[in-house]
Amino acid sequence: MNNKTIILILGACGQIGRELTVALREIHGTSHVIASDRYANRTDVPNYMQIDVLDGERLKHVVKQHGVTQIYLLAAMLSAKGEQDANAAWNLNMQSLITVLNIARDEKLDKVFWPSSIAVFGPRSLKFNCPQETRTDPETVYGISKRAGEYWCNYYYEKYGVDVRSLRLPGLISASAPTGGGTTNYAVNIFHEAIKHQYFECYLEESTVLPMLYMKDAIRAIIKIMSAPSEKIKVRTAYNLGGISFAPCDLAAEIRKYIPDLKVVYQPDHRQVIANSWPASMDDSGARNDWGWAHEYNMAAMASAMFESLKAIKKPSLDHYPEFLIEDVAAI
Structure with missing residues (x-):
């Protein structure tokens, strides 16, 4: 394990990424938190670099070059938009996660954060006070990709020891x-x-x-779960977050x-x-x-x-x- 934390945020220009980047930099310092997205010319964002999450070779190079110890993978195609192009949504949502998990395994990263969603549930899930363990039958490609991703997270933890943590985020x-x-x-x-x-x-x-959930609460939840000792994390698919x-x-x-x-x-x-x-x-x-x-x-x-x-x-x-x-x- 590295003595210092170097964080790479993938999708830092998005809804979660913008506020999470600021919050993590308040904790670790700007130089220790790399903001990235697939778009160039973000001169307004300090310590920023262009990365396409589907470019595995580029991503692995950045991780090795900068000594990255943690990755926060936030890029995704959402529920309504994903229904307009199911293949693109599946490819982005799933392949980006597999790429990051493989890099985490090979480079022995300390931790990975990847957000799941209430979209993993479906019409036959319990409507009120929906429990952690219940029927999940998602009806969108976004929900399907998130549920499959939860299983991949658990698989990489059980088989390779990748410390990946996830939350089923609400709106x-x-x-x-x-x-x-x-x-x-x-x-x-x-x-x-x-x-x-x-x-x-x-x-x-x-x-x-x-x-x-108000975004400040969501950011606190992400930081809290990522700061918790490994033995406290008992759910390796994704935690319900209400x-x-x-x-x-x-x-x-x-x-x-x-x-x-x-x-x-x-x-x-x-x-x-x-x-x-x-x-x-x-x-x-x-x-x-x-x-x-x-x-x-x-x-x-x-x-x-x-x-x-x-x-x-x-x-x-x-x-x-x-x-x-x-x-x-x-x-x-």
């Missing part, structure tokens, strides 16, 4: 990055549209309850405390079918008992934090983000 809410191709993204977009237009068209039914659960109508009501004139029109589309197959709430007692997970933000605190964050953005819109950022995120 993530953040003001610092755009959304991209996920079924739960309405819970971010509604804030932007409420501020800009006091009007929002929701692609889910108003009563569709889904598990959600937080708050609400429906679009609940979130709209909370936002109206700040923007009373907000009008929401519900026009369910193909994403409604995906949402219907997912649990409404999660039993994350395993994470709470094994390594001390606990969320801090309820819906009211999350909404307050979102509005405070968006005040700092002169134009609360997705238009000011580069086009490529819309795709390269890791959520659901």
Whole structure:
């Protein structure tokens, strides 16, 4: 094991990656956390390099050259977008993980983090307080790839001793990055549209309850599980991670405390079918008992934090983000 931690974040420009990069650099220092994505010319990001996660040779070279000890693999094609091109979604989501796991094995990395998702569950999974161990029958290529990935993580741990850790993330809410191709993204977009237009068209039914988590809680969970002693990690597929659960109508009501004139029109589309197959709430007692997970933000605190964050953005819109950022995120 190396005496110093050198972290490589793959997908650092995405929804999770942007905030996780900042948080890890506060702990380890900028020089010890390499931010990477498949796009060039990111002069605004310190210690950044261009890496395509499907380029195994390039990735292995970077790991060896810089003495990387931990990899956080965040790049993925999400649920709704993945249904538009199943082969591309499977290739990106699955091959990137296998590549990273092989490098971790061969180069004897200390740890790997890879996010799973509530998308591993399906319509025959338990709807409320969905347990850690239950029937999983995902109906999207994203969910299928995440469930298969969980088994690969467990396989590499059992067979090769690769210390890979994973969380089944719910919908993530953040003001610092755009959304991209996920079924739960309405819970971010509604804030932007409420501020800009006091009007929002929701692609889910108003009563569709889904598990959600404010991004700061998600970042804390990732750092906490990666900091836990190995003997505390008893689930080597992926831990359920819960937080708050609400429906679009609940979130709209909370936002109206700040923007009373907000009008929401519900026009369910193909994403409604995906949402219907997912649990409404999660039993994350395993994470709470094994390594001390606990969320801090309820819906009211999350909404307050979102509005405070968006005040700092002169134009609360997705238009000011580069086009490529819309795709390269890791959520659901």
